[in-house]
Amino acid sequence: xKFKEKYIQILLVIITxxxxxxxxxxxxxxxVSPDSIRFMRFSKVLPVIDNTITPLGYPSSxxxxxxxxxxxxxxxKIVGITSYLFIIFFAWRKNFFFRESVIVCSxxxxxxxxxxxxxxxxxLPFILMLFYVAHQIISEKLLKWKAFFYxxxxxxxxxxxxxxxxxxxxxxxxxxxxFFRKKYASTFILSSLAAFAFVVLxxxxxxDYFNENYVQxxxxxxxxxxxxxxxxxxxxxATSFNPFLHMAxxxxxKINFVIxxxxxxxxxxxxxxxxxxKLSPTEKYMIIIGISGIVCTFFVxxxxxxxxxxxxxxxxxxxxxxxxxxxxVFETFRIKTYSVAALSLLSGIVFMWLSKGNYLExxxxxxxxxxSENLQNEKLLFYIQDMExxxxxxxxxxxxSVNSNISFTSKACDTLKKxxxxxxxxxxxxxxxxxxxx
Numbered sequence: 381x382k383f384k385e386k387y388i389q390i391l392l393v394i395i396t397x398x399x400x401x402x403x404x405x406x407x408x409x410x411x412v413s414p415d416s417i418r419f420m421r422f423s424k425v426l427p428v429i430d431n432t433i434t435p436l437g438y439p440s441s442x443x444x445x446x447x448x449x450x451x452x453x454x455x456x457k458i459v460g461i462t463s464y465l466f467i468i469f470f471a472w473r474k475n476f477f478f479r480e481s482v483i484v485c486s487x488x489x490x491x492x493x494x495x496x497x498x499x500x501x502x503x504l505p506f507i508l509m510l511f512y513v514a515h516q517i518i519s520e521k522l523l524k525w526k527a528f529f530y531x532x533x534x535x536x537x538x539x540x541x542x543x544x545x546x547x548x549x550x551x552x553x554x555x556x557x558x559f560f561r562k563k564y565a566s567t568f569i570l571s572s573l574a575a576f577a578f579v580v581l582x583x584x585x586x587x588d589y590f591n592e593n594y595v596q597x598x599x600x601x602x603x604x605x606x607x608x609x610x611x612x613x614x615x616x617x618a619t620s621f622n623p624f625l626h627m628a629x630x631x632x633x634k635i636n637f638v639i640x641x642x643x644x645x646x647x648x649x650x651x652x653x654x655x656x657x658k659l660s661p662t663e664k665y666m667i668i669i670g671i672s673g674i675v676c677t678f679f680v681x682x683x684x685x686x687x688x689x690x691x692x693x694x695x696x697x698x699x700x701x702x703x704x705x706x707x708x709v710f711e712t713f714r715i716k717t718y719s720v721a722a723l724s725l726l727s728g729i730v731f732m733w734l735s736k737g738n739y740l741e742x743x744x745x746x747x748x749x750x751x752s753e754n755l756q757n758e759k760l761l762f763y764i765q766d767m768e769x770x771x772x773x774x775x776x777x778x779x780x781s782v783n784s785n786i787s788f789t790s791k792a793c794d795t796l797k798k799x800x801x802x803x804x805x806x807x808x809x810x811x812x813x814x815x816x817x818x
Contacts, residue, residue: 388718389482393468395725396486399732400461403495408737408813410453412777414767416497420452420784432587437541438499452784456497464494466505476512479717480706484699486721488728489619489626489691500695503541507696510534510548511669511703515662517564527567528574535575539582544677544696549575551672555665562661604681613678616689618643620698621650623720624727626691650701653708663707666700673697738813739781745810746782752809753798760786761800772803778812 404411412420415434422430422439423446430439438459445455464485471481484490494501513530516522522530535552538545549572556568604612619626622643628636654667674697677689687693709717750756760783762776767788779801780786786801794800 385479385715385718388715389479392482392486392718392721392725396464396491397461399491399725399728400464400495401457402732403491403728404457405739406732406736407495407739408742409774409777410739410743410781411492411496412453412781413496413498414773414777414788416456417777417780417784417786417788419497419499420456420780421786423452423455424784429590432591434499435540435543437537438502441502451782453497453781457495460494460496460501463501463505467508470505470508470512474512476515477508477703477707479710480703481508483706483718483721484702487623487626487702487724488731489622490695490699491725491728492626493692493695496692498692499542500692503538503545503696504699506534506538506541507548507699510538511662511666511700514552514568514665517567518661518665520563527564528571531567531571532574535571536578539575539579542696544673544693546576546579547673547676547697548669549579550676551669552665554672555668558668559661559664609678609681612688614644615640616691616694617647617674620691620694621646621701623724625731650705653705657708657711659704663704666704670697670699670701742778742812743781745812746778746806749806749810750779750783755799755801756783758783758785758799761789761794761797762786763789763792763795763800763802765790775803775806775812776801779806 418431418434419439419442422434423442426439426443441459442452442455445458446452450458467481467485468478470476471478485494490504493504510531513522513534517527517531531552535545535549538548552568552575553572556565556572559565560569615628618640619628620643622639623646624642625639628639659667674694677686677693677697680686681689691698706717706720709720747756760779762779764772764776767773776786776788789800795802
């Protein structure tokens with residue numbers, strides 16, 4: 381059994397690795413987004429601080445690989461693939477949720493995350509490290525000041541990758557408060573307080589230094605009504621916990637009933653298994669982190685603008701829930717549990733084939749265009765009136781994968797500059813291959 385399982389795991393890791401690469405190569409824009417543009421531009425200009433909307437961690441990791449001759453786009457893909465491989469290696473080396481990590485990372489939603497130029501891919505391995513450190517503390521293998529030090533350092537590092545790690549800090553403190561009678565409770569509480577103190581200092585010493593109006597500019601009450609937020613939460617949970625399809629059809633249709641239906645049924649199964657089966661203290665910590673993170677992400681939308689909740693935004697918090705879930709499934713179905721990963725990869729292959737584009741061909745076209753206009757090394761602007769106009773935004777995203785020093789502008793007067801691009805200007809001289817889905 382163990383011999384057979386070993387080869388199943390190796391096969392899944394290899395297929396997931398290959399699919400991660402094809403996931404962005406078979407996407408017409410290489411799995412980048414407006415957020416990706418900001419990350420790559422930030423990395424391009426380091427050590428100059430381009431903005432404070434995102435922490436330094438992810439742009440710095442991209443910048444690191446540019447030292448080896450890669451541009452920001454390819455560096456971001458190396459970060460994503462390296463993050464995946466690190467999760468597998470760390471889980472195997474520490475014998476900590478290894479089987480579960482192999483399956484979770486093989487789900488098409490996580491393949492899509494590791495293939496995208498987004499900070500979620502970079503934060504996931506460190507979230508796994510957080511759970512391992514917590515496990516060491518709970519099992520009393522890390523004690524006193526060492527326990528406090530390691531847990532605090534991991535929490536602070538997570539915050540330097542994504543600001544939403546504030547919810548991980550809060551969840552850690554919440555766990556300590558719930559189990560305040562345990563010996564290790566004080567470590568979780570004190571570490572969360574120390575990490576929160578860092579967040580306060582970060583705000584005053586870093587964010588305010590470069591943009592003292594950041595908080596005032598970012599906070600806005602009543603961005604969306606509750607009816608819309610609840611609907612988006614439902615859709616986000618349904619797609620995040622659907623192991624086979626992680627996106628709904630934006631045009632609607634009966635297929636969405638299937639997608640949401642599978643996701644919600646899986647959520648109900650997760651709840652059932654967690655109630656039926658006894659959870660270890662470490663598993664309870666992971667579940668508290670996951671649930672509190674999802675709840676906080678939902679409520680933060682009332683005064684801080686973020687994209688509608690989906691598998692990407694919820695991935696740092698769905699990740700621990702998936703791990704515990706598959707551990708419980710393994711207890712009943714054992715080696716058959718790997719079939720979920722196999723089916724997810726199979727559905728991912730079908731999805732990728734149906735929606736296939738050709739990033740390398742489009743990159744060649746954009747590269748040729750920028751060279752012909754002598755814009756390959758210039759600081760660019762891209763004019764767009766409405767960020768919801770995805771067809772035009774995608775042109776900017778594609779350009780950013782070749783020249784990452786590009787920003788959006790909505791000022792019509794900027795279009796008079798040679799270094800300001802528009803979708804019309806670009807499409808007049810090149811033709812790009814498009815697909816139906818992101």
